[in-house]
Amino acid sequence: MSTLGFSTRQLHAGDEHDGPHRPRATPIHLTAGFVFDDFDQAHSRFAGTDDGFSYTRVGNPTNAAAERRIADLESGTGALLVSTGQAAVATTILALVNTGDHVLSSSSIYEGTRELLRDDLARLGVAVDFVSDPNDSAAWAAGIRPNTRLVFAESIPNPKNDVLDIAALAGIAHRNGVPLVVDNTLATPYLLRPIEHGADIVIHSASKFLAGHGTVLGGVIVDAGSFPWVAHAAAYPQLAETRGPDGRTVVERSPHTAFLEFARRVAMRYGPAPSPLNAFLILQGIETLSLRVQRQSDSALHLAQWLERHPHVESVDYSGLASSPHHALAERYLPRGYGGVLAVTVRGGTAGARAFTNALRVFTRMTHLGDVRSLVLHPATTTHVLRDADELAAGGIGPGLLRLSIGLEDLPDLIADLDQALTAAAQASEPVPAQVPERALAAV
Ligand SMILES: Cc1ncc(COP(=O)(O)O)c(C=O)c1O
Structure with a gap:
């Protein structure tokens, strides 16, 4: 859909009209799980050799439609819809760090995220440093350590409305072999697409502009599909060593989207799945x-x-x-x-x-x-x-x-x-x- 304009894609990207009735609007699949035709199909869903749905915590057609549309609008290769913006932040960080690792973040970020980084990650043995001026390149470069696993910032932080130089920060992060995670909630992909400026992972509180009407909470994680996880496999053992039912590791199965695959298959165990009803309302919000x-x-x-x-x-x-x-x-x-x-x-x-x-x-x-x-x-x-x-x-x-x-x-x-x-x-x-x-x- 990338050749079409933004407003066209916000209405059509990721649309599928499957099934006998072919409804024009995305149906709300309000179900905990999905029927397996037989014994073998149940096995293949769990083994990952059949990409049909099994249980809404790990995937649902309505949620998947929202994921396809948001990934398209953000110029990403895939997305994961979760229950809140905070769930998107927490799921992303917990998928990338292990005890003993380090996170470098802008201090000009949503206060709930700052508290999560400062208090909760410390409790888990993950060190966090904050850079007080998000556009101080020297401070970012000096702050990255050998055990830094992600660099975090917001494209437009509130309430001070400072604007992030995403390309400059992406350059620093990549020279150090670290992915750049950008919370793009305030900008929305209509105003700014961080992936086009070098970000590796984009996060949203979909509760805000994406849903737009103050009715639901939601969050989304978009993977650019560009970070070389294979080259940095030693830094992310959870991606390089966790094996699926077919015996392959996450990076072997999905070299370009290893982070997103791990987040979907493993971090969703933490339970941040959204309701399909909320996914529908987010999709409807995105249309305008x-x-x-x-x-x-x-x-x-x-x-x-x-x-x-x-x-x-x-x-x-x-x-x-x-x-x-x-x-x-x-x-x-x-x-x-x-x-x-x-x-x-x-x-x-x-x-x-x-x-x-x-x-x-x-x-x-x-x-x-x-x-x-x-x-x-x-x-x-x-x-x-x-x-x-x-x-x-x-x-x-x-x-x-x-x-x-x-x-x-x-x-x-x-x-x-x-x-x-x-x-x-x-x-x-x-x-x-x-x-x-x-x-x-x-x-x-
Ligand atoms: C920039 C930003 N990121 C994340 C969040 C958290 O989102 P949620 O309230 O959907 O958990 C917020 C909430 O205000 C926010 O403003």
């Missing part, structure tokens, strides 16, 4: 991805420019603004638009942010992104509540910073809503200290 993301990006740029001029606004973080330190990279990597998420810092610190948030009527107060509805969140007291003051400052997350995810509402309505909320923020009197619990469970 380009239209939604173009409109959200256009509206976000307009609002960022309007907010930047507003007297009650201290600053705006959006790579589409000429004033952004990431604008040059954004122009290179994001020619269609700069994404639907921006950050605005209102005057008045936490008190201003509180009054602003509470005054909004069209924006929904919610921890989510990429919805058709516009959303607002105060990261310092929610997603980043586990960070101490120094860490918040290092991440550029001030007390007056709010994350806005722009939806599909009419622009004049969004502007009017923001305007009256900024007036409320300016009128907020005495600053009230934020009620931050000593220890919360995790970012959501």
Whole structure:
């Protein structure tokens, strides 16, 4: 399908019209498992000599249709659909590391992923280092160790909207024999396809722009099929030594997609399978991805420019603004638009942010992104509540910073809503200290 345009492929890529009824829409195969015709077919499904379906935890036709479509849109060779974005991150990392290994990550990433890397991998004996400026090539190169098994970054991290130089980081990772994993949730394949710039594995929280309507959670892992697993087999013994029922190892069976095969056949044991109903809703969301993301990006740029001029606004973080330190990279990597998420810092610190948030009527107060509805969140007291003051400052997350995810509402309505909320923020009197619990469970 690669010769067709993006909007055509988001409707047709991976379509199959099998079966006697040939439904036009992808059927929802809501079933735990699939009937084996006979004794021998059951064996061949488990032995992998017949590629039919057996049990929905490891494969389902509806999930497979979503996998084919997303792999096509991301220019990958295959994909694995899982239950959430966090499941995609965890499954990818757990498929690539062993105790004693090392992961090098940007620190400018989704806070839930940062906590997983920092706390949970340490518990499993996997060391993690963070690079604080994702575009500091020297820091990346210096941070890679002989036991580094993956380099992790996000194409457009929120809330600061820094843009990753994917080609530069891929070059550093590959010179050191390490795959580059990129979380492309905020950009979506409509705006940016990291594989075309050298990434080896692309991850999404499909709960966000891909599904698009705030109804389901989902995650996806896309394999570029380009990392030379055979050449680096000693570093990934799970791929080089794990044998299938036919006696061959994962790299022998699938030299180019060994990671994805291992993730599907082994890491799915951890149980992150999605419901076929959710896969259907993600597929349906993808059918309008380009239209939604173009409109959200256009509206976000307009609002960022309007907010930047507003007297009650201290600053705006959006790579589409000429004033952004990431604008040059954004122009290179994001020619269609700069994404639907921006950050605005209102005057008045936490008190201003509180009054602003509470005054909004069209924006929904919610921890989510990429919805058709516009959303607002105060990261310092929610997603980043586990960070101490120094860490918040290092991440550029001030007390007056709010994350806005722009939806599909009419622009004049969004502007009017923001305007009256900024007036409320300016009128907020005495600053009230934020009620931050000593220890919360995790970012959501
Ligand atoms: C960039 C990014 N990656 C991953 C996740 C986790 O996705 P999910 O909420 O689907 O588990 C999120 C959630 O906000 C995210 O923003």
